[in-house]
Amino acid sequence: MTAETATPAAAVPAARPSSGRDWSDAILNVYLAVFFAYLFLPLLLMVAAAFNASPTPSATDWQGFTLEWFRQLPRDQRFVQGLGHSLLIATGVIVLAIPLGLSGALILTRLRSRSTTTLYTILVSPILTPGIVLGVTTMIFWRDTFGVEAGLFTATVAQATFIASYCMLMFMARLQRQDRVLEEAALDLGASPVLVFRRITLPFLMPTILTAAFISFLQSIENYNTTFFAIGSSWTLVTEIGSRMRFGLSPMVNAIGVLFVVLTVIAALIWAAARRRELARLAAG
Amino acid sequence: MSDLIRIYGKSLTTIFLGLTALWIVALIVVPQLRMIERAFVVDRYSDEAARVGVEINRSYTRVFTIDQELDRAAAGPTAPTAPSPFSPSPSSAKPSTPSAFATPSASSGGAVSTDPDRTATLKAEKAELQARIAELEVREKEVKAGGTGYALGNFTSMSAIHAKIFLSTLMYALCVTILAFLACYPVAYAVATSRSSERVALLMLGLVIPYAINELLRIFSWIMILEKHGVLNRLLDSLGLIDLAAGEGMRFVASNGAVFAVMVYAYILFMVFPIYNTIETLDRNQIEAARDLGASTWRIHWRVVLPHAKPGIAVGAVMTFMLSAGSIAAPEIVGRGLHPDWFSQVIYQRFFESNNWNQGSAYALVLLVACVVFVLGVMGLFKVGIRDIAK
Numbered sequence: 229m230t231a232e233t234a235t236p237a238a239a240v241p242a243a244r245p246s247s248g249r250d251w252s253d254a255i256l257n258v259y260l261a262v263f264f265a266y267l268f269l270p271l272l273l274m275v276a277a278a279f280n281a282s283p284t285p286s287a288t289d290w291q292g293f294t295l296e297w298f299r300q301l302p303r304d305q306r307f308v309q310g311l312g313h314s315l316l317i318a319t320g321v322i323v324l325a326i327p328l329g330l331s332g333a334l335i336l337t338r339l340r341s342r343s344t345t346t347l348y349t350i351l352v353s354p355i356l357t358p359g360i361v362l363g364v365t366t367m368i369f370w371r372d373t374f375g376v377e378a379g380l381f382t383a384t385v386a387q388a389t390f391i392a393s394y395c396m397l398m399f400m401a402r403l404q405r406q407d408r409v410l411e412e413a414a415l416d417l418g419a420s421p422v423l424v425f426r427r428i429t430l431p432f433l434m435p436t437i438l439t440a441a442f443i444s445f446l447q448s449i450e451n452y453n454t455t456f457f458a459i460g461s462s463w464t465l466v467t468e469i470g471s472r473m474r475f476g477l478s479p480m481v482n483a484i485g486v487l488f489v490v491l492t493v494i495a496a497l498i499w500a501a502a503r504r505r506e507l508a509r510l511a512a513g
Numbered sequence: 514m515s516d517l518i519r520i521y522g523k524s525l526t527t528i529f530l531g532l533t534a535l536w537i538v539a540l541i542v543v544p545q546l547r548m549i550e551r552a553f554v555v556d557r558y559s560d561e562a563a564r565v566g567v568e569i570n571r572s573y574t575r576v577f578t579i580d581q582e583l584d585r586a587a588a589g590p591t592a593p594t595a596p597s598p599f600s601p602s603p604s605s606a607k608p609s610t611p612s613a614f615a616t617p618s619a620s621s622g623g624a625v626s627t628d629p630d631r632t633a634t635l636k637a638e639k640a641e642l643q644a645r646i647a648e649l650e651v652r653e654k655e656v657k658a659g660g661t662g663y664a665l666g667n668f669t670s671m672s673a674i675h676a677k678i679f680l681s682t683l684m685y686a687l688c689v690t691i692l693a694f695l696a697c698y699p700v701a702y703a704v705a706t707s708r709s710s711e712r713v714a715l716l717m718l719g720l721v722i723p724y725a726i727n728e729l730l731r732i733f734s735w736i737m738i739l740e741k742h743g744v745l746n747r748l749l750d751s752l753g754l755i756d757l758a759a760g761e762g763m764r765f766v767a768s769n770g771a772v773f774a775v776m777v778y779a780y781i782l783f784m785v786f787p788i789y790n791t792i793e794t795l796d797r798n799q800i801e802a803a804r805d806l807g808a809s810t811w812r813i814h815w816r817v818v819l820p821h822a823k824p825g826i827a828v829g830a831v832m833t834f835m836l837s838a839g840s841i842a843a844p845e846i847v848g849r850g851l852h853p854d855w856f857s858q859v860i861y862q863r864f865f866e867s868n869n870w871n872q873g874s875a876y877a878l879v880l881l882v883a884c885v886v887f888v889l890g891v892m893g894l895f896k897v898g899i900r901d902i903a904k
Contacts, residue, residue: 256699259703260699260700260703263696263700267719267720267723267782268719268723270731270735270737270738270778271723271726271730271731273734273737273744285737286740286742288742288743288744288747328533328536328540331530331531331532332533332536334521334529335529335530335533338516338520338521339514339516339517341514345899348899349899350537350541350542351533351537351541353541354540354541356835356885356888357835357881358836358838358880358881358884359839360839360841360880361548361877361881364548364864364873364877365548365877366540366544367864368544368547369539369543369547369548372547372551373543373547385540388540389536389540389541392540411520415520420522421520421522421525422525425522425525446725450727450728452727452728452729452842453839456842456861457841466727466729469729470729470842473732473736473846474846474849477736481733485727485733488726488727488730489726492726496722496725499721500717500718503714504714
């Protein structure tokens, strides 16, 4: 049976479907081109408007090339202070989210109990909660319970609530790949659990801790929805950008956008290079 | 618990458990409970409390002006500053600073009113006001003490407009999710099944850059397109469909359609990566086998690729829906803050404009419940567990 049916089946793809596949490949390629144009064109317009002398951000009403909007940026006190606030909050978020996420991951990967699914659900729930709800709950909790008004502190706590969940998922992914034999051997040979943690588990987790800190930093700087509700009368760079976008549009916002785009592209290129190296390493090993 | 202590020892286990407990209690559960509690606390007499408060303030202001007048009268007839002819309208009693009253009265001087009748009426009025104030202050205490209770008022008092905004927000978010899936599935498939690793690297870079660019900037970039003299109106103008010079430009911004279009753009890439991640793990031989056996392209996707991609679709759907339903950035920026047709904006108004935190909490809770229902619905529809959703 196998011999008779296999021959025509193998012969067919060489002849007929290849032309059909060419067609569907062509359609897919055209679609990809349209999709990427859709992704990049608006961003290019925004970048172009940053260099336009027109006092309202516009890509169509061209009034000449200028760098004026970039020159104004460092003189704008609210942007400069907002950046300071953003960095302060991001530092606080890293300090909070890494230990919380790490503790959760260490417990969830080692605890053998039926309640881990419940625990897991609670600990990842902040990721699945709308950002504005996190901002609102944090603001209410700190004011009602401790009389702390919304500000930089509540913004930090609100962000840490869900960023810790992301950190936890990263740590869990790493811990699941850990070879437990080393820990077991060290314990059997009489090392104290603290020593084992410090000398084996922590060094193993170090790369992930650095990645998690970097991701937390970016998430914190970029966050708008949660921060908008939890920050009260203070502001971060991003909430200030948001309020400039709503009231009194100025191409300075585009200039900041250009800086963000440049930083993002650099970070993405680094990420791509790291990914390629990782893939090459996997292919070699 | 014993497995934890065996590996980490008592002290480390205590630290890990303590930190996790802190995270759960102080950051996740208790704040949520406080919000839920507030959602069910109703200021039954909040209107009356406000009314009483205003009347007390007015009465105090009036007493103050009477005192001023009496002082001047006591200073003797030689004093040139005569009392101002007071108006009985309570609105005029608002400015309570002494200077605001003393200065105009000096200019209207001339009418000397030191007659004892006037002083007596003023004194009588003052006594009456003071009695009234005492009465009102008792009432205010009563209202504030007994005025709250657990009830459903914050939910049932949701106006028809707010309920409509809530439902349309969910509908829009659902449409964003479906559109994002339709647009992203071919892209994710193309990247995941691409044979050349250089092509994959390039495509991934093309997806990561716009994904990593700040949400606000992705939203803002569309203002350049949608505004009155923006790209879209120029395009329509050059096509001869409208005449910009004659002021025929369409105001796309501050419309629900614009907010919707921008949201699709802003959150579409949250669908690509989860689907890509799952399709990438599909053994390509399965697709080849299906094709060799004569399955059509549709059938291959329907029976082989889509079932495999289910967890990714579920993650993408949950993220896209949640971000769209809870987005405050898109409606605020595209709507220029003028256009409160998104539920997140209604919540913001309850908290920061109406200063009604209890009803704001109720609205936020409604949004949260809607998102939980959506997550559960997606988990049921795609038959995936919570560990597949969040990973």
